[in-house]
Structure formats: C-alpha cells, structure tokens
Amino acid sequence: MNNVKSKADKKKNSEVFASCSFSSLGLHPTLCDQLKERLGFEGPTQVQAEAIPVVLSGRHLLVNAATGTGKTVAYLAPIIHHLQNINPRIQRSDGTFALVLVPTRELCMQVYEILVKLLHRFHWIVPGYIMGGENRSKEKARLRKGVSILVATPGRLLDHLKNTSSFLHTNLRWIIFDEADRILELGFGKDIEQILNILGTKQDKSVSKENATLKIPEVQKQNLLLSATLNEKVNHLAKISLENPVMIGLDEKKMQQNVNHDHAGSVGSDVFGRLGESAKGLSASAEEYKLPSQLVQRYIKVPCGSRLVVLLSILKHLFESEASQKIVVFFSTCDAVDFHYSLISKFQRPPISQSEAEVRKMFLGCKTLRLHGNMNHEDRKTTFQTFKTEKSALLLSTDVSARGLDFPKVRCIIQYDSPGEATEFVHRVGRTARLGEKGDSLIFLQPVEIDYLKDLENHGVMLTEYPLLKLLDSFLSHGLKRPIKKLLSVEMHPWVLSLQKALESLISTESTLRNLAKDSFCSWVRAYTAHRGELKQIFMVKKLHLGHVAKSFALKEQPSVVNKSLQKQMKKRKRDEKHKVHSKKRRVVKS
C-alpha cells in the first residue's frame, strides 16, 4: 500500500516539479536561499524551470500553464535576479523598473506579499502596490519616494500615470501581464492600450534612448504575458506588447505549422501574425485548457427547486466527514453571495425530537466567509487574509476569487451557479488541486442545462456524475422515516421536503433575509439571461420555471413584488438595448 502511495507521490512530483535546482537555472545564490528560507521552495516547478532561463535571457515570453503550477515565481525570481545584479545598486530615486499588472485587488496583494518575502535580503529593491480602493494620496507619496517593482490593477495604474507627475518610470524594463485574458475580459483593454502608449512600449522605443537618467540603457524592454487560459482577446495584447516571444505551453505542432507556413511565405515574416494564429488555433482546441491531472471533477444534476437544499446538504456532508477543510462555493452575483451567507449564518438544524429542540444547533458548524466586488475594501482584505490562514472554513464568493488566488489547502470547489465560459470554469476549479495536491470540484446543473457538459467536453474537460440520491438517503438516519417505495425523484425525497420546509419557514419569519432572498432572486435571473453566444442555447431563461427558482431562494412562491421589479428591469434592459441599436444606427448614418 505504502509502495503504491510513494509511486503516486513520485509521479505527482515529476509532473509538477523539475529535476534541476534554482541555482542551476542561473539565479543568484542569495535569491535561491530566499526561495528556500522564506517560501520553502526546494526546487523549481516545471514551468519555472522553463520560464526562468527565458526571462534571464531577455526574451519576451508568453506562458500558458495550468493553474497552481507556480507562474508567479516564474517571473518574479528572474526579475529580482536582474535587478540585484545592477551595479551600482539601484536606488528608490531611480523609480520603477518592473510593473506587474493583475486583474483584481486580491491578486495584487497576493503577488505583493510574495515579492516582499523574496526581497527580504535585497533591501535596496523596493516592492510596492497600487490598486482600486486604496488611498490615492498615500499611493502618490509611495510612488514619489520610488518603487522598484510595482504590482498594480490597470485602472488605478492609468490614473497615476496621468495624474502623478512624480511617478518615475523612465527606467521601466519589464511589464508583466498576470492573468492576461482576465484583464481584458474585465474590460481593461482600452486602459492597457493607453498604459502601453504612455509607457512607450507600444512600438516606440525611442523614448528610452532619449532619457539621460536611464540606469540600464543598453538593455531592451521585456514583456511577459501569463495565464492558464488563452483566448482570442489575448492575441491583440500579445501583438501589441510582445516582440518575437518565446512561448511556453502552447501547442508545438500548431506552432510548427505556423512557423513553416511563415517561412514559406516571405522574408521578414510577421511574428505577431504567427502568434495570433497560434493562439487562435488553441482557443478552439481541447488543449487550450490545462487542468491539474489529479483534480476529481464531478457534476450534480439537481432540479431547480431543490438546489438550495442540495447545496446545504452537500456542505453538511463534507464538513461532517472531514471537520477540518476549506471549501469555496461560487455564485453568479454579489446578491446571491450575501443571501446565502446570511442564510447559512442563521439557519439552525430543525429539531427532530423533543430533547433536541432544547439544544439548537447551527445547520453548518463551520466558519463562513464571503467575498465579492460590492463589499467595502477593508472587508474584502480581511476575508482574503482570514480564508488564507484558516484551517477550516467555507468561502462564498463571486468570480472575484476565481483568478490567481492561492488559498492554501482548499479541498473542494463547488460551482453552485454555472460559470458560463469554460475559461472561468478552469480558473474556478483551479483554486484547488494546486501544485499536485488533491482536490475535488463539483458543478450544479439543472436537468435542462445538462448540455453544458458537451461544451466542457469540447474543451477537454470531462466530468462524472455525483451520486445525489445516495447522499440524500444518508441523511434519513437523522430521524426521518425511510420511504417504503423506491424513491422516484429528488424533489419528493423526505429529507429534501423537510429541509425545504424548514428553510421556507425561516425566510417567512425573517424579513431581512426575505428581502435578501428577493433581491438575490432578481439578480440571479438577470445573470442567467446574460449568458453569451452559444451558451444561450443551454442556459435558456424561457425554460426556467420562476416558481422553482423562487424555491431555490427558500421563497414559498414567486411574490408579485419580485415579478414587478424583475419585469421593470427586463423592460429597462430592452429599452437600453433598443437605445443602443438606435444610437449605433445614428452613428453609422453620421459617419
């Protein structure tokens, strides 16, 4: 048995880790010590072993590697190596040398924290961060003093580039786009173009030559772009920011075909075009999405009206079978996170006997946290740090947690609301099974949504079914009578019926919760209508039974107020869309 285990461990290690050392890749010995002492890294991961020499060589780089494979250190370590090597030593007054662009505030903080650890013995290299929600004047003061490696979210960076005259970036050599595709999906495309223009990295290389304060005038600028998923949006960013890049993790054969095609074509071939074609091909193929091989992926088929009961039952089962563990549940809206958070924090197990009624217990006895974009900045920070350090906790979140966040030891990811795009599926499940660790993922699908599995299959993602009825049966020993007949449906299961009743009774007596349930119902339906492209054929709003949707928010029925406000929103949406079409037409006529 032990033998089998050690074989599996070895396999896991060879899939994730490289057989070389950090020093053999050319990193400075002090930096190698820091990697070991501060971060506990004995040797590089595969992606680090491939990427570090490329960054050290000065080439532009595009990395497509699975979630949780160590991409952050793959770019931070070689940049620190370069900076500590500059003689005379760089100073704060030299301004910013490297810029790391990330899509979310949480990722910004996470990268900054790793940076601080790695720079412990390089005190003359100053780390810093700027991001939405932080105090602008404090950030201005930090930029004025000088930050050597700056981690930033795009909007706030652009703000400082335009308005903070003391922000010195004439020595800028590196721009790193971490989670490049997400930066673009969040609508930062225009910001990024402006940022590249201001920094002079978009085609114009004369800016750096002109400046007399340059610390490293002879070296070229170097840009790096990384993500576990590439899509066509990244093509454009890659075209405008990368010059003859080395590619890691892209389909070799496809690349070769493109290279050959280019060579046959003309002298001075267009490397950007080649890159674009390659990424374009990949975005349609199964190889695009790299998932950790040890991740156990399942789906659970649940009728709409029983969704809430099943979610709570699964969570109860998971926490009871392993008290100390971390689970993340993804929802489609901030309202849904708030509602489920409040419900879970209030809901007590319905007493089964007289004696039990005296000792009331919380239904889920775990620490519950929430994270979404409408929370205030400080609360977001606290949740992020707490979930990182807790040994056992449940995090309810929107997609704000889906990208890049490295919460240690997350055992299971539950996608209660479908992510839509397969890309987001990959990133959500990527919060578990990191760096060869075990992990489970479970996605909720209604019977009418089951075709989503085909969409995932097209991207190489295969799921098996979770035995739901077996789970529900396991709760029957909690005092409920065994059914005499074989159960026909989930909805009629005694456990489901009794729990639904208890939930509805709680909601009917708690007006705050009821209001949250109504808001959450409305925004959930709105989010459902917002699925794009082909997914609209799978997540069809007209196939939804709104009464059943109401049940999934523990509302006994679909109250008229809900109807009215939803109808209002739908009407407004239609009006807005009409307005858009009209103004587009007008613009076309004018031009």
Ligand SMILES: Nc1ncnc2c1ncn2[C@@H]1O[C@H](COP(=O)(O)OP(=O)(O)OP(=O)(O)O)[C@@H](O)[C@H]1O
């Ligand atoms: N060489 C290493 N040895 C041991 N642990 C490592 C090593 N490199 C990274 N790690 C750890 O692996 C985990 C994942 O790293 P990281 O967050 O950089 O992954 P990623 O590839 O950027 O993931 P994502 O795509 O989700 O952003 C982190 O906990 C990190 O500390």
